[in-house]
Amino acid sequence: MLNRPIRYAIILLALLLAGCDSSLVKPDPNEPAVIRKAQPKTGATVKEQLAPKDLVALAQQKKSPEREALLLQAAEIYVSQSKQSQARELIKDLNPAKLTDQNFVKYSEVFASIELKDGNLDAARRILTVTRLEQQLKGLEPSQEAILRELRAQMFERNGQLQESISERINATAVLTDSQAANANQEALWRTLMQLPLNDLQINARKGSGGITQGWYSLAALSKNNTQDINSQLAALTKWQSQWSSHPAASNLPKDLRALQSSLKQQPKKVALILPLKGRLAEAGEAVSDGFFAAYYQSVNTSLPSVRKYDSSTGVAAAYQQAVSDGAELIIGPLERDDVNIISRLPSLPTPLLSLNYPDQQPARPLSNFIQFGLAVEDEARQAARQGIKDGNTRAIIVSTAQDVSERSAQAFASEFQKLGGTLIGKSVFSSLDKFSENFRHSMLLDESQARATLLQQQLGTKFEFTPRSRADVDMIFMAVTPAQGRQIKPILVFQYANNIPVYATSSIYSGDTDPANNEDLNGVLFNTLPWVFDNENPEKQAIAQNTKSAAVYGRLHALGADAFHLYSRLPQLQRSPDMNIYGATGSLRLLPDGRIEREQMWARFNQGLAEPLVTVVDTNSPEKNQ
Structure with a gap:
């Protein structure tokens, strides 16, 4: 299944193309009519259009x-x-400088589409931002302008230029006449807005003098402010609609905001926390609790629920039943996977439960009131697979270890990557440096390259200097390893002539420590991680540092606890709006039909030994970015 950003883009482009003539530019009266006649008419079926080979044959008979x-x-x-x-083969020899304006616009559209689909973002940017095209944009037919705005929006978003992407989509709203395309554009616009940090949204909301752009930023800041309770958020939304009554979103709110009203009456008044309070996982349970209550006390909600803690170490089923008997309206926990397995096998759950881990196997039949949330490495690996495909990489090598968590990550990546049409070229398991180096050398076919060179030397009867070539059909490498393992593995990749292949990893590659000397060997590695890691302005994170003894090493569990609180009041909203996202400390969260909360983490890259957050993923195919 395609990830949502790609799916929305494909849907929107399809709607735009379906609703307009392929000429789309205002006809040039000086150009022969054959140009317009050869193009498919609005609503034309595939049978009514000439096949590409027929068009090429016809082109060979014509002049410019x-x-x-x-x-x-x-x-x-x-x-x-x-x-x-x-x-690409058909248009590679066309000189854009010699094309008529009409053909130049179409050339830009087609060539940019090719580069975007192939993941060549720098090339797409050059095509779509050339002065000649930008000068013509507002003079085009609305349908043609809409297509180019969509392509530019995609290009800017994928290059990490979110505000430029937002600007393109806002400009597109003025030229979209088809309601389906307009709605798809608005959904994509909203999704892009929600990728920006809350602080950036608030800054942009204060800029301007009441234009449509300022209205969008103001609405997005209102939606993303998780510290507000639903009552406060609804009041702010009503005020926004009054202030921005003529704004396009005033009468067509994003789905997540439309679900606010219906969620108001379903707020739990009593919440139970089932966590390990004793035993080997007591510190982990305390870290989750610290995160939960940091968010609880930072909330401006004036009607917070009462919260009671229960110890899962004495028996999770009994703890659940006791919480139900005590009148809990929502139960959060347990944390340990074995305990979640026990919960998943119960015949029924009379009170809704938000687990903080996932069972080893999903229930044979969906268990009502069972919602699963956690920090599963499988989610991170699947996200890496989706990002790799989005970046145009379709052939991958996996690097993993024999550890269970690494193997689960590798399997999740492989499954998602293949489901999306990718091909696995090989897998190298790291156990020791020597064995891994030999294994990876075999995966990259370096021995075959050396053998060919040796044979050639024998045939020529002379020796010559030779550098082995690694196979050219590998687009990306996925690593499911720890920081220490990664520091050993990455130099081997460089040594084995794989330094120009983009390397993706999960959050396990980064310990959170600022250690440029040790992390220098990880330069170029792209990894997904929790927003919490880089958000030092987060008031919940600051509260934990100031008011608890909980060590920073438990940061991931702090974030998990904070988001458990953020979710408690939003679950009814998520259940009503499948495409709604909560933007929390652990990532962008949404509820899947099977009851699992899916997380999309942020991305970062090692540069000069430092982990640098990326607003969104940039072009990972650019070799100089992977040195």
Whole structure:
């Protein structure tokens, strides 16, 4: 299944293309009519259109500008069929400087689509920001402008330029006439706004003099402020709608905000926390509790629920039943996987439960009132697979260890990557440096390269200097390893001529320590991690540091506890709005149909030994960014 950003982009482009003539630019009266006649008419079926090979044959009989117009039309069809290589071959020799304005716009659209699909973001940016195209944008037919705005929005977003992407989508609202396309654009706009930190949204909301852009930032800041209770948020929303009554969103609110009203009446008044208070996991339980109560006391909610803690170490089933008997309306916990397994096997759950881990196996039948939330490495690995595919990487090598957590991560990555159409080239298991080096060398076919060179030397009867070549069909490497293991493995990748292949990892690659000397060997590694790690302005994080003895090493569990609190009042809202997200300390959270909370973490990259947060993922195919 495609991840939502890609799916929304495909849907929106399909809607835009379906609702307009492929000429889309205002016809040039000086260009021969054959250009317009050769293009598919609005609503034309596939049978009514010429096949690409027929268009190419026709183009060979024509002169400029008819020839270029037909080639571009054929390339456009290839792009729609995800045949980028064929499309690229058709237009690679076209000189954009010599194209008419009409053909130049179509060339820019088609070529940018190819580069975006292939993950070549720098190339797409050059095409879509060239002065000649930008000068023509507002003079185009609305439908053509909408398509180019969509392409520019995608390009800016994927390059990490979120505010530029937002600007493109806001400009697109003025030229979209099809209601489906307009709604899809608004959903994509909202999703992009929600990627920005709350502080950035609030700063932009204070800028301007009441224009549409300022209204969007103001609404997004209102939505993303998790410290507000639902009553306060509803009051703020009503005030926003009054202040921005003519804004496009005033009569068509994003789904998550539309669900606020219906969620108000379902707030639990009594909450139970089932955590290990004794035994080997007592410190972990305390860390989750510290995170939960830090968020609890930082909340501006004037009607907070009463909270009671129960010890799971004395028996989780008994603790659950006791919480139910005590009148709990929502139960949060347990934390330990074995305890979650026990809960998942209960015949029924009379009171809703938000677990803080996942069972080894999902229940054969969905268990009503059982909502699963946690810090599963499998989620992080699946996200890495989706990001790799999004970046245009379709052939991967996995690097893992024999440890259970690493193997689970590797399996989750492999499953998701293959489900999305990717191909696994190989897998190297790290146990010792020597064995791994040999194993990885084999995966990269370096021995075969050396053998070919040796054979050539024998045939020529002379020796010559030779550098082995690694295989050229590997797009990415996924590592499921610890920081210490990663520091040993990454130099081997460089030594084995894989230094230009982008390396992805999960949060397990980063301990959270600022240690540039030791982490220098990890330069270029891209990894997903909790927003909590880099958000030092988070009031909940600051409260824990100031008021508890909980060590920073438990930061992930602090974040888990904080988000458990953020979720307690939002579960009814999430259940009513499948596409709604809560933007928390552990990532962007949404509820899946099977009752699991899916997390999308932020991304970071090692540079000069330091982990640097990325607002969104930049082009990982650029070699200089992986040195």
